[in-house]
Amino acid sequence: MSTHKPTVHPGLxxxxxxxxxxxxxxxxxxxxxxxxxxxxxLIAIGLGLTFVVLMFSNIIxxxxxxFWQAYIxxxxxxxxxxxxxxxxxDPRALANADYAAxxxxxxxQLFPDVQGRQELRALYGLTSSDAAFxxxxxxxxxxxxxxxxxxxxLLASATVDTFIKGNINRALDESExxxxxxxxxxxxxxxxxxxxxxxxNSILFSRGDSRExxxxxxxxxxxxxxxxxxxxxxxSFPIGVATAVYLEEFAPKNRWTDLIEVNINNLAAVPSxxxxxxxxxxxxxxxxxxxxxxxxxxxxxxLMTLPVIIIAGRAALTSVPPSIREAALGMGxxxxxxxxxxxxxxxxxxxxxxxxxxxxxxxxxxxxxLMIGMVAFIVDVPKSFLDPATxxxxxxxxxxxxxxxxxxxxxxxxxxxxxxxxILMNGLAIVLRRRFERRW
Amino acid sequence: MxxxxxxxxxxxxxxxxxxxxxxxxxxxxxxxxxxxxTVGKIKVENPKMVCQGVDVHYGAKQAIKNVSLDIxxxxxxxxxGPSGCGKSTFLRCLNRxxxxxxxxxxxxxIKLDDEDIYDKIVDVVQLRARVGMVFQKPNPFPxxxxxxxxxxxxxxxxxxxxxxxxxxxxxxxxxxGLIKEVxxxxxxxxxxxxxxxxxxxxxxxxxxVNPEVILMDEPCSALDPIATAKIEELIxxxxxxxxxxxxxxxxxxxxxxxxxxxxxHLGDLIEVGDTDQIFTNPRHKxxxxxxxxxxx
Numbered sequence: 001m002s003t004h005k006p007t008v009h010p011g012l013x014x015x016x017x018x019x020x021x022x023x024x025x026x027x028x029x030x031x032x033x034x035x036x037x038x039x040x041x042l043i044a045i046g047l048g049l050t051f052v053v054l055m056f057s058n059i060i061x062x063x064x065x066x067f068w069q070a071y072i073x074x075x076x077x078x079x080x081x082x083x084x085x086x087x088x089x090d091p092r093a094l095a096n097a098d099y100a101a102x103x104x105x106x107x108x109q110l111f112p113d114v115q116g117r118q119e120l121r122a123l124y125g126l127t128s129s130d131a132a133f134x135x136x137x138x139x140x141x142x143x144x145x146x147x148x149x150x151x152x153x154l155l156a157s158a159t160v161d162t163f164i165k166g167n168i169n170r171a172l173d174e175s176e177x178x179x180x181x182x183x184x185x186x187x188x189x190x191x192x193x194x195x196x197x198x199x200x201n202s203i204l205f206s207r208g209d210s211r212e213x214x215x216x217x218x219x220x221x222x223x224x225x226x227x228x229x230x231x232x233x234x235x236s237f238p239i240g241v242a243t244a245v246y247l248e249e250f251a252p253k254n255r256w257t258d259l260i261e262v263n264i265n266n267l268a269a270v271p272s273x274x275x276x277x278x279x280x281x282x283x284x285x286x287x288x289x290x291x292x293x294x295x296x297x298x299x300x301x302x303l304m305t306l307p308v309i310i311i312a313g314r315a316a317l318t319s320v321p322p323s324i325r326e327a328a329l330g331m332g333x334x335x336x337x338x339x340x341x342x343x344x345x346x347x348x349x350x351x352x353x354x355x356x357x358x359x360x361x362x363x364x365x366x367x368x369x370l371m372i373g374m375v376a377f378i379v380d381v382p383k384s385f386l387d388p389a390t391x392x393x394x395x396x397x398x399x400x401x402x403x404x405x406x407x408x409x410x411x412x413x414x415x416x417x418x419x420x421x422x423i424l425m426n427g428l429a430i431v432l433r434r435r436f437e438r439r440w
Numbered sequence: 441m442x443x444x445x446x447x448x449x450x451x452x453x454x455x456x457x458x459x460x461x462x463x464x465x466x467x468x469x470x471x472x473x474x475x476x477x478t479v480g481k482i483k484v485e486n487p488k489m490v491c492q493g494v495d496v497h498y499g500a501k502q503a504i505k506n507v508s509l510d511i512x513x514x515x516x517x518x519x520x521g522p523s524g525c526g527k528s529t530f531l532r533c534l535n536r537x538x539x540x541x542x543x544x545x546x547x548x549x550i551k552l553d554d555e556d557i558y559d560k561i562v563d564v565v566q567l568r569a570r571v572g573m574v575f576q577k578p579n580p581f582p583x584x585x586x587x588x589x590x591x592x593x594x595x596x597x598x599x600x601x602x603x604x605x606x607x608x609x610x611x612x613x614x615x616x617g618l619i620k621e622v623x624x625x626x627x628x629x630x631x632x633x634x635x636x637x638x639x640x641x642x643x644x645x646x647x648x649v650n651p652e653v654i655l656m657d658e659p660c661s662a663l664d665p666i667a668t669a670k671i672e673e674l675i676x677x678x679x680x681x682x683x684x685x686x687x688x689x690x691x692x693x694x695x696x697x698x699x700x701x702x703x704x705h706l707g708d709l710i711e712v713g714d715t716d717q718i719f720t721n722p723r724h725k726x727x728x729x730x731x732x733x734x735x736x
Contacts, residue, residue: 253542323579327642329540331592332569332649341591342581 059419063412069201069214070156070164072127072190074106076135078145089143099132099139103154110195111186122180126187128155128214130203155203156196158213158406160187164198167405204413208379209395213406216399218414220381224294224374224389225363225421227382231298232362236305237355241344243306244313244351249339268307275304276371284372291373292388300368305358312354316347348436356429360422366393392418479724480713484512484700488653488683489534494548496529496538496707503529505707506548511653516675516684518694518715521704522735527687530704531655534685535571536564552653569596572651576658578638580630580645585622588630588641589613592649608648616644617674636667643674647682654678656686660693672697691731695719703727 080087083097107123108114114123131154138152139145159178162168164187174181190196208220251257279300283289289296320343328338369375374390375398382389390398392414399411487510496504504526511517511534519527529538536557538544550557557567569592580588589609592598599605609626613619618640622633630641639659646654656675660668675684675697688694694701695715702712703726711724722728729735 321579323575323577324581325540326537326573326575327579327581327645328591330535330537330568330573330575331595331645332565332567332572333591333595334565337595341595346582 059412059415062409063414063416065165066204066406066409066413067201068165068198069203070161070196071153071199072156072160073151073195073197074103074127074131074154075109075149076102076106076152077109077149078102078135078139078147079105080147083139083146089146091140094140094143095136097136097139099135100129102135103127103131106152110190119182122183123186126157126160126183128157128212130155130212130215153197153199155214158404159183160196161214162405163187164191164196165409204410208381209377209390209398210379211377213402213404213410216407216410218392218395218410218417220378221390221392221395221414222417222421223382224297224378225391227294227385227389228297228301228369228374228391229359229363231295231385232301232305233355233359235298235302236309236358239302240306240309240355240358241313241351244310244317245339245344247310248314248317249343250335264307264310268311271367272304272365273367273371275300276368278303279368280371290386290388292376292378292390293386294374294382294389294391295385296372297369297374297389297391298385300372301362301365304365304368305355305362308358308361309351309355312357313347313351316350316354317343319350320346345436349433352429352433352436356426360425363422363425364393364418366391366397369394392421478508478709479711479727480718482509482709482712484510484515486513487511488513488553490549490551490554491533492549492551494530494533494546494550496526496533497545498541499543503707504533507707507709509702509709509712511683511685512700513683514679514681515700516679516686516698517700517702518698519685519687519702519704520689520691520694520730521710522730523689524706525704526707527702527704528657531657531685531687534653534655535568535573537568537573539564569649570651571653571655572646572649574639574642574646574654574656574659577662578635578642580633580638580641582629582631584627585613585630585633585641586626589644589648592645596649598649612644612648613641615647615678616640617670617677618644634667636663636670639663639667639671640674643671643678647678651682653683653685656684658687658689661689668693691719703730705730 079102082101083099084090084093086093104120104124107127108120111123114120134154135152156164159168160183163170163179163184168177168179170177170184187196203215204217205222206219207215207217210216247257247261279296283296283299284291289299324342324346325338328342329335333341369391373388375394376388376390377398378388378390380387396411396414396418399407399414489511491507491509491511494504494507495502507530519531521527532538533546533550534557538546546558552567552570555562557571581591583591586609589612590605593605593608599608610619613622618637621637622628622641625632630638633641639662643654643659660671663671672693675686678684686694686697698715700712701715701718703710703718703722703724705726711718711722711727713723718727719731722731
């Protein structure tokens with residue numbers, strides 16, 4: 001596209017069109033095509049980034065309020081007559097006492113002029129049923145509290161929480177919102193006296209699922225995911241690597257190995273729910289393993305992850321230059337030494353990458369786990385591979401189905417935790433890969 | 441070594457011609473062996489390796505046709521010939537590197553000190569410790585210089601203490617003429633060296649296990665003239681202790697480093713003889729055409 005005049009060699013120029021004019025004629029078109037292509041690329045990247053940003057801002061925007069939770073400060077009288085009428089400090093008596101009565105008394109103390117059965121019930125409805133359990137734990141931990149008077153921050157109900165967060169329109173008619181006029185009045189009063197406030201929602205991280213949104217946590221699903229993934233990794237990584245090494249380095253190349261290879265490639269493309277059915281038929285019905293257990297979930301996800309790890313592992317092994325194998329074999333290293341000392345260390349970063357991709361897919365998988373019963377409503381946090389459990393994506397699915405507004409934000413919060421888990425895993429993979437990668 | 445070795449052996453023992461028959465043929469065919477079309481003296485007085493009637497097939501294609509050749513102790517023998525003539529293939533038969541190629545079948549007999557290296561009782565690991573190899577492209581392990589040389593002695597359990605290993609590594613590097621250049625950088629990666637240094641590192645690595653024979657497959661083809669000169673000098677020194685078989689494309693190199701030269705053509709061993717004689721007075725027409733540059 002230069003503009004200067006060409007030096008014309010008389011002997012070289014042909015009379016009509018020299019090469020320069022010919023090239024110049026098409027040059028503009030070629031450059032335009034190149035610029036267009038660059039623009040297409042930029043637009044594609046721009047679109048992709050926009051959607052990522054939209055997704056993240058949507059999830060975070062909805063999810064972050066779930067990390068805070070409304071608490072009410074209630075004056076509690078730890079009345080010995082209610083908690084421990086015998087005065088024996090018998091643990092069983094302490095466990096079975098009517099702590100809800102203490103909460104109710106506290107609420108009446110806050111609003112002494114509330115009268116009537118319905119009014120009182122509305123007043124008590126401001127607190128969560130967890131408030132009584134909270135008092136119970138406190139008393140059980142410290143029986144000296146009995147007889148004392150204390151201002152205690154107790155969990156508010158989900159409706160109060162939703163209202164505080166501005167998700168209920170107070171301009172609506174009373175019949176159209178889940179919170180009554182008198183309740184709004186009380187909340188306003190509590191807010192002006194600073195007796196209601198949002199605190200960090202530790203329940204979200206310390207408890208299992210619950211029907212009450214304010215008491216629902218993702219600890220159960222998180223532990224379930226952790227146990228399931230542990231089983232998956234412990235099974236699929238060693239088996240996958242060993243299979244890849246055997247197929248790539250040791251197995252004879254014949255019709256059988258071809259058949260196996262084709263089948264492995266096909267397995268990688270099988271819909272995950274099919275693996276769930278397989279797991280249900282084999283592990284639960286045939287072997288009689290417990291339903292909803294992370295062990296079975298891990299087994300099923302291993303089946304799903306194995307082909308991915310094997311394919312990635314074989315690709316990583318193929319990319320190791322053959323000269324390294326020849327060098328080792330020429331030194332008199334046995335086949336296993338050649339693979340173990342030279343080929344595998346060089347292929348390891350690639351194998352890890354493949355495994356992490358497989359594990360990330362397993363972490364986000366819910367369909368096969370539905371088939372083996374990991375979709376149940378499980379309140380207890382699983383403590384072993386055999387306890388009933390659910391996993392994060394299934395928990396998200398379960399919560400997304402619930403009508404309460406408080407569960408909407410919890411769903412987003414759970415997605416955030418899942419994403420954080422995934423980023424953590426990928427980070428770990430990068431660290432591991434760096435460590436394994438040759439420094440030269 | 442698993443399947444490929446078994447396959448090769450199966451081909452050797454139970455292939456188209458069963459083992460007994462092969463042996464009979466070769467012993468009955470001594471006259472044939474002497475009257476082969478190969479021109480020149482294929483036998484030497486003090487052989488290190490003896491090859492008799494070696495055939496190599498890649499699938500249906502025959503790469504080596506009935507080659508018989510002695511390799512004398514402490515001599516440097518050069519294999520020359522145009523590309524695709526089978527000289528590298530034949531070289532790789534000598535330490536069974538062809539075992540790694542599944543479709544490769546080898547028949548005939550190759551003896552190292554009167555022991556058939558394709559015999560069932562011979563372990564290929566032991567064979568390759570005795571017959572080392574240097575490849576066309578320098579291929580140091582992606583490990584430190586020290587680790588490269590120490591690898592062989594370590595896997596074969598040749599040394600017991602770290603001090604012994606240190607000594608062996610230093611000694612090998614010294615014999616490969618590399619010690620001055622790498623003395624202070626033993627822990628740097630082997631791949632950080634220049635091409636010529638890398639090739640000498642590979643030679644040091646090969647001699648660290650103290651082999652009896654060293655096979656070199658065009659060791660200088662990727663190197664500049666100065667690095668080549670250094671390697672050639674080294675080959676000359678190594679001759680005192682080792683038997684060296686070198687495949688080369690450079691006839692000048694063959695003339696400079698070898699005592700005997702074998703000329704291959706399309707899988708046939710055409711002519712073998714003293715290097716001086718081959719280059720000054722070739723007896724076969726094809727040899728003459730090749731060394732005078734009419735083809736190749």
